[in-house]
Amino acid sequence: MAGVVSRCAIGLLLYAAMASNAWAADELKRAAALLAEGKAKQAYTLLTPLEAERAGDDEFDYLLGTAAIDSGQPARGTLALERLIQRDPNHAGARLEMGRAYFLMGDDTRAKAEFDALLQLNPPPIARQAMTQYLQAIEQRNRSRGTQWSGYVSAGLGHDTNVNAATDKTKIFVPIFGGDLILTDTSTSKSDNLLFAAAGTDFSHPLTENVRLLAGADLRYRHYHHQHDFSFGTLAARGGVAIGSAGNQLRLGTQLDYLRQDHQANRRNLNGTIEWRKALGDSQQVNLFGQFGQIRYQRPEYRINDANQTLLGGSWLGLILPAHNGVTLATLFGGRERAREDRADGDKRMLGARATWQFNPIDDGELWVSAGWQQGHYCQENFLFATRRHDRLTDIGLGFNWRIGGAWSLRPAINHSRNRSNIAINEYRRTDYTLAVQHDFR
Known part of the structure; x- marks a missing residue:
């Protein structure tokens, strides 16, 4: 699952394709660039001090949530993503990251719900493939939890x-x-x-x-x-x-x-x-x-x-x-x-x-x-x-x-x-x- 779990680039692709606003601050642009380079911890360190000021901004909450998840703190990431989803329930990028966070936390029920909902939005083929892999992994993990x-x-x-x-x-x-x-x-x-x-x-x-x-x-x-x-x-x-x-x-x-x-x-x-x-x-x-x-x-x-x-x-x-x-x-x-x-x-x-x-x-x-x-x-x-x-x-x-x-x-x-x-x-x-x-x- 290493290739599935670490694929923040797919979320960024969805975000670029479906979000309506451009990044408004240099900090957000730098954070997005760091995430694209696989430097999630650096992006998280950059964004965390800005949360008191920028929480509630769609772009900021999405990037902070993604950076937290890729830094090994999925529970922390769900807090930022939840703010964004409450404002925009159809934000595909945020829902994909939320599903990924639930998966990493072992909450397969909520992870499956997020991925199933996203598949109904006709996502790009690369994103659909990733979500299908997650759903297969959830099914396999549930089987392994039995006797x-x-x-x-x-x-x-x-x-x-x-x-x-x-x-x-x-x-x-x-x-x-x-x-x-x-x-x-x-x-x-x-x-x-x-x-x-x-x-x-x-x-x-x-x-x-x-x-x-x-x-x-x-x-x-x-x-x-x-x-x-x-x-x-x-x-x-x-x-x-x-x-x-x-x-x-x-x-x-x-x-x-x-x-x-x-x-x-x-x-x-x-x-x-x-x-x-x-x-x-x-x-x-x-x-x-x-x-x-x-x-x-x-x-x-x-x-x-x-x-x-x-x-x-x-x-x-x-x-x-x-x-x-x-x-x-x-x-x-x-x-x-x-x-x-x-x-x-x-x-x-x-x-x-x-x-x-x-x-x-x-x-x-x-x-x-x-x-x-x-x-x-x-x-x-x-x-x-x-x-x-x-x-x-x-x-x-x-x-x-x-x-x-x-x-x-x-x-x-x-x-x-x-x-x-x-x-x-x-x-x-x-x-x-x-x-x-x-x-x-x-």
């Missing part, structure tokens, strides 16, 4: 160079012993081939005009051919509500994750989240989020690692390379993990960042690249190693989603991660090669 459901199933194979995310060293120097500790076979890295399967669904249902119920679930299983002890399955169930419009929305939710490994319950995570999403124009969005989670291990021997985790962060989503649907997502977050038991390393402070870039090099395929960084600083000296633990985890991924027909896609991917630590037993490298076939339901 929505999507799902997927996938399966594949691959190879994991470090199934247990362990060090490749066979012995570690331990200061408290004054010598080397020989690691057991299960404490060193293992590689293996794998098979995996996954399925998931997302559901959304409107409770009121501005409140939606959200729910979803994902089920995943990974089987290693030889390292059976590290085969695992996960179940994630989530629910929440979204309050507000798509361009300005508050989300409250919760998620419960279960992990089973070697046919035994291993870990349960319960998270509560709050997120605010705000659109910046047609091609950008910012998110702010907070998350509180409980990490609970199910086996007695692992419960010393139980912790409560708090995260705060923000992200930016932007459209680049529009011709190829290029999208960039950048996230920054930080937080704290508070140990519930006497964990050897104590509490943990975290700071991290992640970026993902995706675009369509071909019509039937999406290429994505991701990179992440996270550092963790522990607050308690580890008595075995006589130091406080510091970790730095980095990862990079590359993949391609190739639509091979209908809702089917072929998905090769490579992911590499590395954890650096001042305590050698926590260092590792891991590379995951996978090839999946996926079917999407909508």
